[in-house]
Amino acid sequence: MSNRMMVTGAGSGLGREIAVRWAREGWRLALCDLDEARLQETLRLVQAAGGEGFIRRCDVRDYSQLTALAEACQSQFDGLDVLVNNAGVASGGFFSELSLEDWDWQLSINLMGVVKGCKAFLPLIQQSQGRVINVASMAALMQGPGMSNYNVAKAGVVALSESLLVELRGLGVRVHVLCPSFFQTNLLDSFRGPTPEMKAAVGKLLESSPISAADIADYLYQQVLVEAFMILPHEAGRQAWEGKRRNPEPLYAEMAYMADRMRAKAAG
Numbered sequence: 672m673s674n675r676m677m678v679t680g681a682g683s684g685l686g687r688e689i690a691v692r693w694a695r696e697g698w699r700l701a702l703c704d705l706d707e708a709r710l711q712e713t714l715r716l717v718q719a720a721g722g723e724g725f726i727r728r729c730d731v732r733d734y735s736q737l738t739a740l741a742e743a744c745q746s747q748f749d750g751l752d753v754l755v756n757n758a759g760v761a762s763g764g765f766f767s768e769l770s771l772e773d774w775d776w777q778l779s780i781n782l783m784g785v786v787k788g789c790k791a792f793l794p795l796i797q798q799s800q801g802r803v804i805n806v807a808s809m810a811a812l813m814q815g816p817g818m819s820n821y822n823v824a825k826a827g828v829v830a831l832s833e834s835l836l837v838e839l840r841g842l843g844v845r846v847h848v849l850c851p852s853f854f855q856t857n858l859l860d861s862f863r864g865p866t867p868e869m870k871a872a873v874g875k876l877l878e879s880s881p882i883s884a885a886d887i888a889d890y891l892y893q894q895v896l897v898e899a900f901m902i903l904p905h906e907a908g909r910q911a912w913e914g915k916r917r918n919p920e921p922l923y924a925e926m927a928y929m930a931d932r933m934r935a936k937a938a939g
């Protein structure tokens with residue numbers, strides 16, 4: 672029976688809801704995050720939902736912390752069936768305003784954190800012929816203005832997931848990549864960018880979502896059951912992606928217009 676999952680960024684938002692959704696099916700959860708108090712609360716919710724597990728403070732930028740966590744999964748669960756690389760941070764700002772430090776910070780968490788998670792846990796996942804679920808974003812597919820470092824990190828997560836999908840299929844490992852549009856979580860707390868206006872704009876977008884983190888976790892659960900690879904939980908996101916693949920030019924025009932408006936607003 673497969674019932675052992677590890678979730679990064681499980682102290683908040685989507686990571687917490689994914690843990691709780693799988694806990695409802697009686698799964699055992701290894702929960703990691705930077706914030707231990709929030710992890711305690713997630714563990715409480717997991718137990719209330721019918722699951723069990725353990726928590727571990729772990730920074731996904733630190734490969735040695737991830738390999739130590741993989742060892743803890745081996746000793747406490749005797750292996751692992753599903754790896755969820757969810758931890759992430761928000762950023763924004765026009766390319767001209769972003770510093771190289773902004774790029775390093777964003778890529779070190781949202782892209783390299785996923786690469787390191789896969790590297791550290793793949794031996795366990797290969798052993799169980801389990802699954803990898805990587806959390807990317809619609810940003811990976813749409814490349815909206817004013818967030819190039821986030822777009823690139825998330826596009827990298829999609830590319831990594833697609834690479835693993837084909838490399839690992841023959842070994843019995845399944846791969847999924849989740850691409851949500853904006854939804855309300857604590858993501859804004861981690862926001863890093865050159866201007867407060869950009870942070871406020873991202874905050875408005877998070878509030879605008881018609882669906883919650885719990886809805887997205889449930890959609891993910893259902894789509895994993897039917898073996899979907901690229902999982903787009905927002906209806907508007909699915910439509911936009913279909914439209915872009917058919918003909919990207921109208922979308923580029925809309926995005927360029929959005930960029931002009933953002934620049935004009937920032938100029939006052």
Ligand SMILES: NC(=O)c1ccc[n+]([C@@H]2O[C@H](COP(=O)([O-])OP(=O)(O)OC[C@H]3O[C@@H](n4cnc5c(N)ncnc54)[C@H](O)[C@@H]3O)[C@@H](O)[C@H]2O)c1
Pocket residue numbers: 679680681682683684685686703704705706709729730731732757758759760761780784806807808809850851852853854855856857858859860861877
């Ligand atoms: N909220 C959205 O609108 C949205 C949209 C698309 C994709 N996503 C992605 O969903 C994922 C979850 O984000 P969320 O919206 O639930 O945000 P959130 O801030 O509520 O949760 C993210 C969690 O990741 C943790 N984290 C951050 N850096 C970490 C690190 N270095 N090591 C370990 N843990 C770390 C945080 O402490 C936090 O608990 C992220 O990858 C995010 O990019 C979010």
